[in-house]
Amino acid sequence: MSTSEAIAYAVKQANVDVIAAYPITPQTIIVERLSEYVHNGELDAEYIAVESEHSAMSACVAASLTGARVFTSTASQGLALMHEVLYLASSLRCPIVMAIANRALSAPINIHCDHSDMMGSRDAGWVQIFAENGQQAYDRIFQAFKLAEDEDILLPVGVNIDGFFLSHAVEGIATISDSEAATFLPPRKAKYYLDYSMPMTFGAFALPDWYFEIKHQVVEAMDRVPKKLAEIEETYYKMTGRKYDHVGVYKTEDAEVCLVCAGSSAATAKFAITRLREKGIKAGLLSIRLFRPFPVESILLHVKDVKALIVMDRAMSPGAPSAPIAQDIKATLYDAGLNIPVANFVYGLGGRDISAAEFESIIMKIVESLKAGRPIEKGVMYWGLRA
Amino acid sequence: MLVGEIKTIKELYGLDLIAPGHRACAGCGALIAVRQILMASKRPLIVVSATSCLEVTSTPYPQTMWKTPWVHLLFENAATAASGIEAALKVLSRKYNRQEHYIIAFGGDGGTFDIGIQALSGALERGHRFIYVCYDNEAYMNTGIQRSGATPLGAATTTSPVGTKIVGKTQQKKDLMEIVVAHRIPYAATASPSHWKDLVNKVRKAQSYDGPSFIHVIAPCTRGWYFDTSETIKVARLAVETRYWPLYEVENGRYRITHPVPNPKPLEEFLKVQRRLSHLLLPENAEILESLKAYVNERWERLQKLSACFA
Numbered sequence: 001m002s003t004s005e006a007i008a009y010a011v012k013q014a015n016v017d018v019i020a021a022y023p024i025t026p027q028t029i030i031v032e033r034l035s036e037y038v039h040n041g042e043l044d045a046e047y048i049a050v051e052s053e054h055s056a057m058s059a060c061v062a063a064s065l066t067g068a069r070v071f072t073s074t075a076s077q078g079l080a081l082m083h084e085v086l087y088l089a090s091s092l093r094c095p096i097v098m099a100i101a102n103r104a105l106s107a108p109i110n111i112h113c114d115h116s117d118m119m120g121s122r123d124a125g126w127v128q129i130f131a132e133n134g135q136q137a138y139d140r141i142f143q144a145f146k147l148a149e150d151e152d153i154l155l156p157v158g159v160n161i162d163g164f165f166l167s168h169a170v171e172g173i174a175t176i177s178d179s180e181a182a183t184f185l186p187p188r189k190a191k192y193y194l195d196y197s198m199p200m201t202f203g204a205f206a207l208p209d210w211y212f213e214i215k216h217q218v219v220e221a222m223d224r225v226p227k228k229l230a231e232i233e234e235t236y237y238k239m240t241g242r243k244y245d246h247v248g249v250y251k252t253e254d255a256e257v258c259l260v261c262a263g264s265s266a267a268t269a270k271f272a273i274t275r276l277r278e279k280g281i282k283a284g285l286l287s288i289r290l291f292r293p294f295p296v297e298s299i300l301l302h303v304k305d306v307k308a309l310i311v312m313d314r315a316m317s318p319g320a321p322s323a324p325i326a327q328d329i330k331a332t333l334y335d336a337g338l339n340i341p342v343a344n345f346v347y348g349l350g351g352r353d354i355s356a357a358e359f360e361s362i363i364m365k366i367v368e369s370l371k372a373g374r375p376i377e378k379g380v381m382y383w384g385l386r387a
Numbered sequence: 388m389l390v391g392e393i394k395t396i397k398e399l400y401g402l403d404l405i406a407p408g409h410r411a412c413a414g415c416g417a418l419i420a421v422r423q424i425l426m427a428s429k430r431p432l433i434v435v436s437a438t439s440c441l442e443v444t445s446t447p448y449p450q451t452m453w454k455t456p457w458v459h460l461l462f463e464n465a466a467t468a469a470s471g472i473e474a475a476l477k478v479l480s481r482k483y484n485r486q487e488h489y490i491i492a493f494g495g496d497g498g499t500f501d502i503g504i505q506a507l508s509g510a511l512e513r514g515h516r517f518i519y520v521c522y523d524n525e526a527y528m529n530t531g532i533q534r535s536g537a538t539p540l541g542a543a544t545t546t547s548p549v550g551t552k553i554v555g556k557t558q559q560k561k562d563l564m565e566i567v568v569a570h571r572i573p574y575a576a577t578a579s580p581s582h583w584k585d586l587v588n589k590v591r592k593a594q595s596y597d598g599p600s601f602i603h604v605i606a607p608c609t610r611g612w613y614f615d616t617s618e619t620i621k622v623a624r625l626a627v628e629t630r631y632w633p634l635y636e637v638e639n640g641r642y643r644i645t646h647p648v649p650n651p652k653p654l655e656e657f658l659k660v661q662r663r664l665s666h667l668l669l670p671e672n673a674e675i676l677e678s679l680k681a682y683v684n685e686r687w688e689r690l691q692k693l694s695a696c697f698a
Contacts, residue, residue: 017478020471044482046474050467051509058464062435062471065458068479088460104522187483194456194472196431196488204446214448374659 003166005136006173007073007099007159008033008142012043014097017188020048020059024078025111026163027101030071036379037253055087057096064094065195065202069145072096075163076103079117079216083124085116086306089156090125090218092202095188096149096156098126099143102263102314103163104350112351113163115262115315118291121158125218127157127225127291134171136289137161141241142176142185144332149188152224159220160291164351169264180239211250217306222293229290246295248287251277252302255284257366260299260329261312262288265354269312283363294328298365300336308341308366308376309333316380341376349384358384393587399426404434405652409452411444414616415625417522418444418605420580421493424520424602427587429594433458433472437465439496440529441522454516456488458605463503465492469517489594490517495606496537497527500561511599513572518593518600521563524608526663532611536561541675543663544611553620554672567601568637574600575690576645577634580601581624585634585645592638596696607634613662623659630687636695642693651687 001009008030011019019029019038037043048063050056056072064070072228074082089096100118106111118128131137137159144157161167176184191198206214226246236242251272252258259269266287273283286302288295303309313323318342322330325342333340343366350356362383369376394397395399404425404596411418417440434457436442442459445452445458462466469492479485483581493505499521509518526544527533534547543549547556567575572692584602593600607622609615614622626632626645631654634646658676667676 016480018475019472020474044478046476046478048470048513049472051505051512054468055464055470055506055509058467059461059474062458062468062470063475064434066472066475066479070473084461085464092460096634123506190510194433194458194488196433196456199454201446201451201453201454201457203442204448205443205459206448210448210579270580330611 001173002029003137003161003167003168004029004101004168005033005287006134006138007093007141007161009175010138011071011179012025012037013176014069014142014145014185015182015187016043016057016071016155017096018043018046018048018060018063018070019072020050020056020063020127021072022050022056022074024052024053024075026103026167027073027075027099030099030144030166037385043224053081054085058338059087061085061092065092065194066188067148067188069188071098073099073101073257074100075333076105076117076302079121082357083121086121086124086126089217092328093154095145095154097144098156098158098162100158101163102160110350111163113165114349118158118160119315122292122324125155125222126258126292127155127222128160128235129157130160130291131288132264132266132289134169134173135242136167137166138173138175138246139236139240142181143229143232143236145185145291147225147229150228153221153223153228155218157226160263161254161278165264178238184239196299204224205369206361225293226376243291246290246298247302248285248289249302250285252284252286255283256282256307257363258286258303258306259287259312259359259363260288260325261311262291262325263314265312265314265348268307268354268356269359272356272363275356276360276363281363281367288325296332299329300330303340304338306340307370308343309332310343310362310366313344313346314348316349321379343376343381344379345381345383352384354384388402393427393584393591395562396403399587402426403434404455405452408455409445410447411440412609414609414619415440415523416619417441418520419619420586420604420606423583423586424491424501424590427590428491429489431486433461433488433490435465435468435472435490437494438462439493439495439498441495442494442510443529453503462498464504464506465494465498466507466519468492469501469513469519470510471489473517475569478616490520492517494519494521495529495622496523496525497535500536500563504566508570511572511601514598516597516599518590518602520604521636522604522606523593524611526607526611527566528608528611533540535638537563540589540679541664541665541672543666549666554666554675562686570600572639574636576602577632578602578604579623579627579634581620582602582646583636587682589636600672611663614660620630622660624653625660628652628656629654630681631657633687633690635690641697642690644690644694655676655681
């Protein structure tokens with residue numbers, strides 16, 4: 001099945017209570033399948049066909065505060081339209097799970113993949129996970145609910161899939177049974193919710209005397225995510241034999257150059273690295289699977305001995321010294337006292353394809369610079385941009 | 388006739404859903420209207436507020452006025468929040484025996500006429516069971532009296548001041564009720580806290596329907612309309628008695644004026660007691676006054692004809 005269908009199937013198995021969504025390419029298939037499940041009686045849930053993404057997330061937050069298990073899905077402009085509501089989801093501690101079929105932002109209007117949409121809301125207090133393929137996306141949905149609804153976390157979780165490259169890609173998906181799903185993910189047991197039997201105020205007005213502390217609680221919860229996700233993954237691993245960790249690692253043990261990327265490009269890069277290894281080039285790969293919180297410790301385990309890092313960003317940050325992932329990588333290295341050169345490439349905006357051969361070229365460019373003793377170019381390079 | 392019509396004040400609930408000590412201005416029309424609505428509302432109840440004076444004055448963290456479950460999300464999404472709660476309770480009661488609740492969403496005129504109209508329209512179209520109450524003080528009062536789609540023609544606000552060239556707001560008030568009625572919801576009504584019996588029975592009637600309902604209540608604002616804090620109810624009553632604020636309902640498409648005003652007071656009586664509008668009585672503003680009067684009269688006549696159709 002396609003990644004979108006796999007996600008919808010996982011959401012059904014997760015026995016969600018409320019789905020509030022608005023169609024947008026390339027995520028539409030997810031909500032179409034969910035609509036079918038609800039209309040055919042295969043999933044006992046309320047599907048709120050809202051009139052905008054702003055309302056999709058608003059309805060999700062309200063339903064979540066009522067104690068329901070809630071899912072939505074969006075992309076691009078839809079995520080941008082949700083922007084102000086995303087902060088409520090995290091600050092009001094709503095364990096919503098959202099699939100994001102990453103897509104470029106207008107203008108020019110473009111329906112294809114890049115990560116600009118999610119990067120635009122990266123500071124909204126959401127846990128953000130990148131899937132590299134349909135299998136990961138399917139498995140992460142269960143883990144996302146488990147993580148989000150944990151009393152120590154209570155944060156919304158985004159599961160990112162590259163628009164079209166993943167959303168529409170068809171592959172064989174190993175599924176879990178409904179009973180395994182129900183055991184792994186029993187019905188949500190909210191502790192605080194809207195109910196007349198215990199009247200509570202949600203969304204109060206906080207002034208400078210309290211606002212800071214309330215907001216900081218999101219940071220505290222975020223800090224607890226890496227450990228909690230690892231525990232959840234362990235349980236899931238025992239059930240399925242599948243485990244993804246916070247970063248995907250490929251041939252980093254003896255790597256001199258390590259490439260860092262996120263999403264479906266990881267598979268392409270892996271293929272390129274395999275070929276380079278055959279030629280004796282010591283290249284490795286780190287795939288950012290957990291983006292927020294940024295997996296600082298996991299990354300540091302693998303980069304200490306490399307001579308250079310290549311960070312591939314599928315989003316730009318105009319005017320910034322680095323694109324988003326490179327900013328985090330550089331901060332990670334700096335805090336660890338590592339002065340490793342970082343080559344930062346922005347690539348593939350608006351769905352422009354990147355091939356394994358191109359990844360080879362990128363890696364070779366840096367390898368040759370190192371060999372020749374040339375300094376690694378600073379700032380941001382734009383791969384494949386026509387002059 | 389409504390089954391269980393409230394005839395005396397003793398038939399209302401007490402003030403058990405809100406605590407004293409909120410931070411609204413003395414004489415706040417919105418809070419009076421909200422209080423009356425809550426005293427009428429059936430329970431169990433969940434209240435939603437849009438960002439508004441109501442939200443700001445009732446929940447200064449860590450305090451809250453609300454003794455009923457209450458939620459505020461944003462300025463423009465109170466109707467959507469109500470949708471989410473309603474849908475959640477529906478499925479949770481089905482799957483896990485959660486108790487169903489009545490839901491009332493409150494929004495000001497800014498949050499309803501303007502920034503929130505899309506969310507309101509969506510929620511009404513989808514048919515969620517809840518009451519949306521627009522408490523209308525005819526301007527963005529929470530941000531300091533800026534004009535809204537609800538501000539009447541000629542009114543002075545901080546973004547439609549009485550200047551030497553342009554006098555107050557240059558557009559008529561948006562007819563929100565007609566927009567709401569166009570959604571063919573079971574019940575929509577206007578109300579005024581000056582006519583509490585009319586108001587509370589409209590709340591009860593709204594809650595008798597398994598679908599969305601809408602109550603548009605006038606909420607005189609002492610700060611934005613400029614009248615003495617002791618005059619709120621008097622000003623609201625003048626709005627009704629001059630036919631400026633017709634009290635009517637549209638029940639399953641049938642219009643009915645619930646409080647006929649056979650001998651209306653001149654509109655000037657309503658205008659002269661509030662500084663935002665009293666300049667319309669100056670000779671140089673006669674044209675604006677006439678235009679406002681025409682708006683008020685045409686609306687009343689239209690409502691009368693519509694009521695007669697369904698009588």
